[in-house]
Amino acid sequence: MPVPAPNLYPDFNIVRLSHVEYRVQDLAKSRAFYVDTLGLQVTYEDQDRIYLRAMEERGHHCIVLVQADNSDVGVLGFKLFDDPDLDKAAAWFASKGLPVDWIERPHMGRTLRTRDPWGVPLEFYVKMDRLAPIHQKYKLYNGVKPLRIDHFNMFSADVDASVAFYNEMGFRTTEYTEDAETGKVWAAWMHRKGGVHDVAFTNGKGPRLHHTAFWVPTPLNIIDLLDLMATTGWVDNIERGPGRHGISNAFFLYILDPDGHRIEIYCSDYQTVDPDLEAIKWDLKDPQRQTLWGAAAPRSWFEHGSVFEGADLKESALKAQPIIAP
Template sequence: MDFNIIRVARTILNVTDLNRSREFYIDTLGFIETESTDTHIYLRGLEEIHHHSLVLQKAEAPSVEAISYKVSNDKDLDALENLFTAKGLKTKWMDKGSQHAMGRALRTQDISGLPVEFFHEMNQVERLLQRYDLYKGSRVQRIDHVNCAVPDVQKAHDFYSQELGFSCSEDTIDEDGKLWACWLHRKHGVHDHAFMNGVGPRLHHIGFWLPDPLALIHACDVLAALGFAHSIERGPGRHGLSNAFFLYLRDPDGHRIELYNGDYLTCDPDVGPLHWKLDDPRRQTFWGAKAPDCWFDEASEVLDVHTGEVCRMKEPLLKKKKPEFII
């Protein structure tokens, strides 16, 4: 391939009340505020050396503007434009200066209709990994992954693996041998981008890495103490898939955040993918607890990178059989 995608690096969320979002992400969960304006808040984790990994953007309605990947070299952006254009996917350039603290970026609607962005340059800031005096709330370290609902998981899997160079760590296969969900990675963790069968395109959640499992428990205590107990949607628990500890939260606009710790290395190409059967209940929660219906049914709408309108959603090709088996 003529390009190298390093990792998922940021997301841009449209939110309706920046003050309420500030209370949730900064005062409660402990995200680091790099900068803010009347219309934007730029956040990062304690480990991160780049300007931000999460943008909260004031808007009339909640939605997702972009899911962003960092690439190795600025020339990779031109190679990616050539690829998307050859596949009939229209691209859009975000010039340097049009986005705060970043160089130029390439946006497109991917094969599933998700708004994706690729960039190389972002301003660097102080890494706060050993500023333990700033460890508050969930003690969030870094962005880890995104999970998206799409109508055709096999189509998404094939494009990301064959055209973009992603590898599959784990997947879920139904009784007919159809691909129900997949976990794809560029960095050496379980996933940068997961795809799950569902109405889409939609962003199901953004996962952020915590320093240890106890940080999840502490986050629950802080959420409850500050009046955000209602934001706890699912967990804490341990996934079968990925083996990680998890806690799912809903922010004031309904965007879903996963606090995450404890998956495994995937750098050895001889390992994986690990296949799970759809009817194995340990996939979603290794300890056996089922997820609430809202976890399956609700997700964030995404925007068209060219029109700014909410993308039209499609029903999944594979129909639900037992919702409690979906992860």
């Protein structure tokens, strides 16, 4: 099934992905991972939660770590262009029969909370507390030197349906994988901000969050992180990589936080701002689609994901499968 034509004039204007809330069972251990090891900067913390930002970000946070009894995902956040877009988004979600709630969020202005048709918790806002720039405070650069949040990848039980819904919201497809036997889309990458993706969908039991990705300066920063993790007690949290993706052309590493939430470290994809950019199609059986070079992905990469709070899981009817490492 071909991906839909891009919707260049959506009902409301999403600028980019913004933040994720992870619920974690040991806040101190998560702090050691995200701050001491990865190098994200603390913008606020108390006994219940920690707010973090990356080095180039002016918004107050891109990750919120919340002390909880369960390890799951509270919400995915997106920034809208201006205040009227919030009301337009509320009307659009309501027209789909989806929940619309106006909530109070620390460090954020008026915030719309909703869910997509499969139960993924989403929130939209226009204004977040702005902080002083730190991108030239080089003494703060630690760990993998994360510059900014880059994308979310989600398991979907129906990738074609997910692509159609998010396309209607204005996300444009840059690359996709098709199963030649069924004609169905097995995975797709969709953007708003002009990179390869803000959101992606991978076939599997869903909805679940496959990973959140952070952009770093160079592949050498990823090598430095591997050395650091191997010598500070985190070696078993290295899941896949380093390597280079065929899709997106990005140099990558996948690691797991103490609760099993997957983080991708990512650099060197390409610009996609042209509105008439054609989506690149890959065959599911092409071994270079997921790994241009490097070891094949392990089984855990296809099966393990983080559940969304309050979402019901559904098995995918599409059983096609790419190459899995032994």
